[in-house]
Amino acid sequence: MWYLCVFYHRLLDYRKPEVESLANLFGAFNGGDWDSDGDSSNRENNGNIETMSLQWRLPENHHPDSPFHFVYLPSEDMARKIANRSILVKGVYELWGEGNTHEELEEAIKLYPDDRKLPYLTSESTFKITVDSFGKVISFEEQNDRIRSLSYIPFKGRVNLRTPDHKFWLMETDDYGSNNGLPPVVQKRIFFGREVGSADRKLLPTYQLKSRTYLGPTAMDAEMAFLMANQALAAPGKLVYDPFVGTGSILIAAAHFGAMTMGADIDIRVVRDGRGPNCNVWSNFKQYGLPMPLALLRADNNLPPWRPGLKEVFDAVICDPPYGVRAGGRKSGGRKLLKGVVGPYTVPDDKRTDHIPSTAAYSLVECVHDLLDLAARMLVMGGRLVFFYPVLREDDTIDTHFPEHPCFELIASCEQILSLRYSRVLLTMVKIGPYTEEIAESARIKHLEFKENHLKWLEDGNLRTAVFSPADPQLGGAADAKLGKDSKPKYRGKYV
């Protein structure tokens, strides 16, 4: 049936893909589980449940970036599981009525079938009504008035504000102007519904980075790490790999959802030593009482040490590759060596044990190619590759060409704007074809074309230059002033 799905008003691009992923995780597309009244023919179905998607619609006159959406889900149980596991779903509600005025709302609620309402209004149950609004504040008195005006609903139970059996919500949107980054609502809309489930945002303060013992300069913030873990369908019994593990911030989120984790990093200081015996990657897991990663290893993503023939072991690969803005990638072999300027340095036998091999810069193009190749080989069929990919922003539009691989289908791309100059996009890809040597070769050629056509800035340092170079001094002052006032984008949905 249709549920009202209200989101937290942030990370707009990430909201629907999270719900889609969780629907997949909880088996919404496995068939047979849809309500009989459901018209499932509209569901996008190309025969592959890994890439199926849900049906959505918007309330009348709402902008796609509005927090209010309707989503079709097979069962209330499914809706509850999705909402409770999510990070961005403020609530999923069984809608009892909606209208442009309170009179219309009353009419709608009265028309809603009694057999759907009465079981939640019995005298044995306790309940609570919350009044909420989007884009404006409703005073306490007004809230109480609104609640009292609902007296036409035959509530028989007792009120319990702490632990009610049933939670009801009265939610309003009103014309709030354009101050919050959304185009103004055309008309006021009021919703009344019964809460089915909601996100557990208490996770976020528990896992927030500022209370984590061991941090690196690019540790993934907790909310984003959980979103990545949800995109990757992390769950008990699954094995998740992060080839750029760093301080483990992404794997912690995956481990919280019960997945087994493995990580690799080229920097031994990060993975082995940390900042002391109780301040390293292991201690970060211990801090939250999570199971330790199955393995941490020092390895080079450019020359991964997996045995020949090993494939399809990971259920997901999640990572934030080094794109050279805040931290650059490294790979084995000295700079001069790889250019062929000098021959390989032969390490004397007596120095081999503690030798620290030199590394060279690892450009993003190469890094992304190696990542796709590794994931194509090591993911199980239907496994997911979830990673961040930086893009330069010009005139508020981004280049929407993302890396491709014949084994993968891109199912979600979620932009997070980092500055006026660049964004990062969380790409979620599903493995839809088996990996063979021929495919690897064709992927390599495809990747080279991709690099030629789109990605000059992926080369060494170009992205960093583009992000950090000072504005053109000629235009600088004027342009900045302009940016500050007039041309400041009125619509800034993705900034929230």
Added chain:
Amino acid sequence: MRLLTHNMLSSNIKGVTNGFPLLIEAEKVVEKPVDFNPDFLRNIFPKIDWKALVAAARAVGYGELPDTADAAMLESDDFLRHLHHALLQLHLEEGALVCPETGRRFPVNKGIPNMLLHEDEV
């Protein structure tokens, strides 16, 4: 380093063709408890190189695994427990992995194998 990891790794020195399985030089082996998850074991079983696992388990002093195994044995709880212990709970804390072809030692410190190659090996 768990034996599961050992089972996945090989020496990838340039020119080496038989880099698997790496021999284990154990200095310190510890047991780290891991939650028993039979589904995970059943999923991972087909990917395991059994001979290498048995040899590795013996190298760290665990001899409870049979010489050969097939999927039918996954029905047995006993077998699963032994597999769980060998694969996930035995931990090579200090020691080395040795390339079977060249004898190159990949050190394992604090449970983390260092698989990075030297300049003359890439």
